[in-house]
Amino acid sequence: MTPVQSRMLDALAPVLGPRGIVTDPADIAPWETDWRGRFTGRAPAMLCPASTAEVSAVVAAAAEHRVALVPQGGNTSMVGGATPGADGASLILSLRRMNQLRSLDAGAGLAVAEAGVILQSLNDAALERGMRFPLTLGAKGSATVGGLVSTNAGGVQVLRFGTMRALVRGVEAVLADGSVHDGLAALPKDNRGYDLTQLLIGAEGTLGVITAATLALVPAPAQAGVAWVGLASPADALALLRRLQAATDAVESFELIPAGSVAAVLAHVPGTRAPLAGDHPWHTLVEATAADPAAEPPAELLARLLAPALDDGLIADAGVAASEAQAEEWWRIRHSISDAERAQGPAAQHDVSVPVADMPRFLTEGAAACEARFPGTHASGFGHLGDGNVHFHVHAPAGADPARWYAEEAPAASRFVHDLVESMGGSISAEHGIGQMKRDELARLASPARMRALKAIKAAMDPLDILNPGKLVSPAPR
């Protein structure tokens, strides 16, 4: 610990109390490495404030002492966005003790949750009141509200409800000088200048520290229906999605999966079996829900809407889950793809998006171009078709040495994929953010106009560069 860090901790000790300052390396260690073990840093202390006023004191002290902070929630970043640097210059600012659900108004469809509230807890609390928070993802048992807001998290229900950006009704945040921005009031119409809430969403803790958010709740689904569809191509899947969307608002997931990914799951994940009898080059998993118990059951709705698509040959086969257990089995296949493909050998994985209409072309022509450029690789994508969001994997040639391939070949393949995405007007980060992992790729590929704007905003909002430095973007020079 540097002398100035010590002085900062001394100044904060009376404010935060003994639980608020952690300096035992053993207690800090789990939070210095990201959950996938790809990024490790070092922080001489972890600050754990329990209130907005305490966060404000921490940030003000950091500004006074010029000590950088790395805001952290559940530590589930996929891009090293919450991991400190290796030089020990930053302290971790953990928001996990700020875990109060300040209010939940089922009538208004609003909850005010502090940054440390875990996604699963929020949803459980909403369900008790007949509501739900319509965003879920794999890390729901660890991911916190502050992190979800700061990374504009996505998930499998974006098709119907949008990302966090569409679900956040207001935020409370501590800005870089320690001042508190109270923007929690949910105002459907508010035109008082630049929207600070929207600016802080997805800013990865580099412009301010989110301490609480007002979130939209929707009625809990009274009924759900899940279908598995076999079809010939991504283009057919997109045509099917548009038919469904023209007919109903009830579809909330539409996942596209290539045959190879289904086969990988069946081969590597015990207890899984093929949802449909025959062979199909592509599959989609569709879920629809209804909040109204008197509405047409979603399973019947899906069966009714899929029938004409079967008749006219748009799709080859389809099944509707006969039970909740069967629906869960099918979802398990979808959620097991990444693990199953990892079991098959090394692969470079990419979280990218392109305009929805271009996704079929990206999945077919893009994969072919990638395989042509890197002979022996196999490229394939699966994911949220309605969001234009594909998890695109480039698998190493058979027999490749994993360590060597990851070090020498994978980076080039990733740059190739990112160039392709950029050429189609897409995004090199669909839902995981930039963090430290994609910072240099963002700088390489973003237009000069975008890059200058990002750097200018960072410098304006965090002139001392004390909020999550080294992540997302470096500030413009003064």
Added chain:
Amino acid sequence: MTPVQSRMLDALAPVLGPRGIVTDPADIAPWETDWRGRFTGRAPAMLCPASTAEVSAVVAAAAEHRVALVPQGGNTSMVGGATPGADGASLILSLRRMNQLRSLDAGAGLAVAEAGVILQSLNDAALERGMRFPLTLGAKGSATVGGLVSTNAGGVQVLRFGTMRALVRGVEAVLADGSVHDGLAALPKDNRGYDLTQLLIGAEGTLGVITAATLALVPAPAQAGVAWVGLASPADALALLRRLQAATDAVESFELIPAGSVAAVLAHVPGTRAPLAGDHPWHTLVEATAADPAAEPPAELLARLLAPALDDGLIADAGVAASEAQAEEWWRIRHSISDAERAQGPAAQHDVSVPVADMPRFLTEGAAACEARFPGTHASGFGHLGDGNVHFHVHAPAGADPARWYAEEAPAASRFVHDLVESMGGSISAEHGIGQMKRDELARLASPARMRALKAIKAAMDPLDILNPGKLVSPAPR
């Protein structure tokens, strides 16, 4: 015209051609005064670029010569946001020649419209393809896409579809150095740092000049239903709204109107008549639509959902329009309120919002407090209950001299209303923006944290203060 303005025009002449530079005062005059005639300024020239490249050249020249620009679309600002200052230092940058609908993809539900496209034209083009752009407002025949985006426009369908912020899928904008930010690609998931699209929405042309936007379209309604309801209080109206929203997504307008406003319309607008027989202290106008021709007709849906509210006394009376003509008559009452109330005498009008749950209290207790503070005045509000957006009018005492009242009393009443709104966590600008009219009130009432952030962002994005100076916020000193 100053010598430097002349030099700038000389430099731009070969780029913009003769149609692109207007210097005849008679041609400029209509654009120097806002449409309600409340703000007048002076601009020695009006620049009318016809392409993004030309806008880029204009802004680059403005930066080089340090000449300020006032971006303008249909000139329908309610807060003087598009009117130049009186000193002649700024040139008008009219986007009206950029009026191409670049694309309209009904399948994807997306249109790319240039800044000068008029709202009505956009909607007409969408309707030809079975779609609609679900935002409308009084100025739809003049208001342009660029202005609608730049002011985050609202209107009467926000309840279901949100403001422009929820409908914009991307923007193209010229930033203050003349560089072009191409953010038109519609990417439902895109986490490449700070969301420049969201930052430019509602920025009133002070951070960049929007040249085009990608906008969401929804299926055109196949059917609509309109109901008029008489009830006892705003609290009952809110309870009714929440019942309707729990049962259906089909409600897209829910307008709350006090008896006095209905009476004003019936007294001053020829050909209007009361929708319901008896007397009711409050009224609501409800509209529901369905895109699916096979869905339950919205008029039947409304009748079915209103019946139990009548039975249990939540509402006193209700009628469902028997024809489109009747529905239009009812909407005419709603749209005539401002004119009718103006005919009754001077009033200070306010476009404000409070959290939806607090709106009944604001309408009753707030009005009473206002009348107590300014004896002889009558205060009343009407508007979009589901948005927390009330058009709140403070009517001068009977016999007050209009000129004197507007000059001496109205400003104090407005400050009182704004203080009240602020104390309830509301917004002093719900949908009209800040412009020049509310700039000082924003500076007076915004928290120091918010104000510092707004000024820092302005200074970062427009360091020379050449984009719509004097509107919204002044930049932080360097």
